[in-house]
Amino acid sequence: xxxxxxxxxxxxxxxxxxxxxxxxxxxxxxxxxxxxxxxxxxxxxxxxxxxxxxxxxxxxxxxxxxxxxxxxxxxxxxxxxxxxxxxxxxxxxxxxxxxxxxxxxxxxxxxxxxxxxxxxxxxxxxxxxxxxxxxxxxxxxxxxxxxxxxxxxxxxxxxxxxxxxxxxxxxxxxxxxxxxxxxxxxxxxxxxxxxxxxxxxxxxxxxxxxxxxxxxxxxxxxxxxxxxxxxxxxxxxxxxxxxxxxxxxxxxxxxxxxxxxxxxxxxxxxxxxxxxxxxxxxxxxxxxxxxxxxxxxxxxxxxxxxxxxxxxxxxxxxxxxxxxxxxxxxxxxxxxxxxxxxxxxxxxxxxxxxxxxxxxxxxxxxxxxxxxxxxxxxxxxxxxxxxxxxxxxxxxxxxxxxxxx
Numbered sequence: 001x002x003x004x005x006x007x008x009x010x011x012x013x014x015x016x017x018x019x020x021x022x023x024x025x026x027x028x029x030x031x032x033x034x035x036x037x038x039x040x041x042x043x044x045x046x047x048x049x050x051x052x053x054x055x056x057x058x059x060x061x062x063x064x065x066x067x068x069x070x071x072x073x074x075x076x077x078x079x080x081x082x083x084x085x086x087x088x089x090x091x092x093x094x095x096x097x098x099x100x101x102x103x104x105x106x107x108x109x110x111x112x113x114x115x116x117x118x119x120x121x122x123x124x125x126x127x128x129x130x131x132x133x134x135x136x137x138x139x140x141x142x143x144x145x146x147x148x149x150x151x152x153x154x155x156x157x158x159x160x161x162x163x164x165x166x167x168x169x170x171x172x173x174x175x176x177x178x179x180x181x182x183x184x185x186x187x188x189x190x191x192x193x194x195x196x197x198x199x200x201x202x203x204x205x206x207x208x209x210x211x212x213x214x215x216x217x218x219x220x221x222x223x224x225x226x227x228x229x230x231x232x233x234x235x236x237x238x239x240x241x242x243x244x245x246x247x248x249x250x251x252x253x254x255x256x257x258x259x260x261x262x263x264x265x266x267x268x269x270x271x272x273x274x275x276x277x278x279x280x281x282x283x284x285x286x287x288x289x290x291x292x293x294x295x296x297x298x299x300x301x302x303x304x305x306x307x308x309x310x311x312x313x314x315x316x317x318x319x320x321x322x323x324x325x326x327x328x329x330x331x332x333x334x335x336x337x338x339x340x341x342x343x344x345x346x347x348x349x350x351x352x353x354x355x356x357x358x359x360x361x362x363x364x365x366x367x368x369x370x371x372x373x374x375x376x377x378x379x380x381x382x383x384x385x386x387x388x389x390x391x392x393x394x395x396x397x398x399x400x401x402x403x404x405x
Contacts, residue, residue, distance in 0.1 A: 050127050064118055082252035094162070101166075130166060148218055156208070234318040247336050338385045
C-alpha cells in the first residue's frame with residue numbers, strides 16, 4: 001500500500017459531526033485511491049488498509065463517545081462506507097461488514113452485553129469479522145459446563161485474517177435456537193483459510209473458515225439470560241440493515257468508476273477521427289452518456305439516503321419496532337437494493353463506451369469497478385428483491401423475516 005498517510009490525524013480533534021466524519025472518510029479514500037488498482041492486482045491481505053481505517057478512527061464510528069467512539073448513526077455509517085468504496089470497493093465492503101458485526105451485540109444482545117461489547121470495541125479499536133454464512137450447513141453449538149463449543153465450517157468469512165474479533169453463529173444442539181457470540185479471532189480452533197480467489201472484491205478476505213471446538217463462555221451468548229433467549233422484533237432488522245450496507249458500497253463503487261472514467265476522458269481519451277471534434281469531452285455522445293449515468297447515480301443515492309433515514313427511526317426506538325414497521329422498511333430496502341444493483345452494473349460497464357479502447361489496459365484498472373460490483377451483487381438474486389416490492393404493492397404482503405429478506 002502507498003506510504004502516503006495523513007500524519008495529522010493524531011493531532012487533530014476527533015470528528016464531531018456527521019459531515020466531519022464523511023470528510024474524514026473522503027480523506028481516507030484519497031489515500032486508498034493512490035494505489036487502488038495496483039493493490040487490486042496484487043491481491044495481498046489488506047493489513048495496512050485496515051490499519052488506515054483504525055488510524056482514521058472510522059472503525060469506532062458507531063461506538064459511544066465516552067469510550068472513544070464517534071457516537072454516529074447508521075445514515076452516517078452508510079455515507080462513510082460509500083465514500084471509502086469510491087476509492088476501493090473491497091475496503092468499503094470490509095468497513096461496512098465491520099459496522100454490521102460491531103452492531104450485532106446491540107441487534108440481539110442484552111443491554112449489559114452490547115454496552116460492554118461496544119465499550120471494549122471502541123477503546124481497543126477492534127476490527128470485526130464474521131463467520132455467519134446462512135447458505136452453509138449450520139455450525140453446531142454444544143454445551144460443556146459453563147462454556148459453549150462451536151464446531152463446523154463456513155464457505156465465506158469476510159474480514160477473517162484482518163479482524164481482531166469474529167462474530168460466530170450456530171445452532172444449539174438439539175434445538176432450533178441460534179446463538180451469536182463474539183470471540184477473539186486468534187481463538188484456538190478458529191482457522192481462516194487463505195482461499196478467496198474471485199474476480200472481484202479481491203481484498204475482502206472472504207475465504208473459508210473452520211471452527212474446530214471454538215469455546216466461549218455461556219455469558220457471551222448474545223441475548224441469552226439464564227440460557228434462555230430474549231426475543232424482540234428488532235432482532236429481525238439484520239437483513240435490511242445489511243442490505244443497505246450493500247447498497248452503499250455498490251453506489252460508492254459506481255461513483256468511483258464514474259469519477260475515474262471522467263478523469264481518463266478529460267486527460268487521455270482521444271476524439272473519434274471521423275467525429276469532427278478535437279477533444280473527446282466535446283463529443284455529444286460522450287457528454288450524453290456522462291449526463292445520463294450521473295443522473296441515475298444521483299437518483300439512486302438520494303433514494304438510499306432517504307431509506308437510511310427511515311431506518312434510523314427504527315434504530316432509535318428498538319422496542320417499538322413491529323412486524324409492520326419492520327416489513328415496510330424491508331420493502332423500501334429491497335427497492336433501493338434493486339435500483340442500486342442496476343445502476344452500479346450499468347455505470348461500471350458503460351464507462352468504457354466513453355473512455356475508449358486504450359482504457360482497457362490492465363494498468364488503468366478500470367475493470368476493477370465492474371468486477372467488484374458484479375461479484376458482490378450475486379450475493380442474493382435481485383429478482384427476489386423486486387418480488388418483495390411487487391407483492392407489497394399488489395397485495396400488501398410483508399416480506400417474511402429470513403436470512404435474506
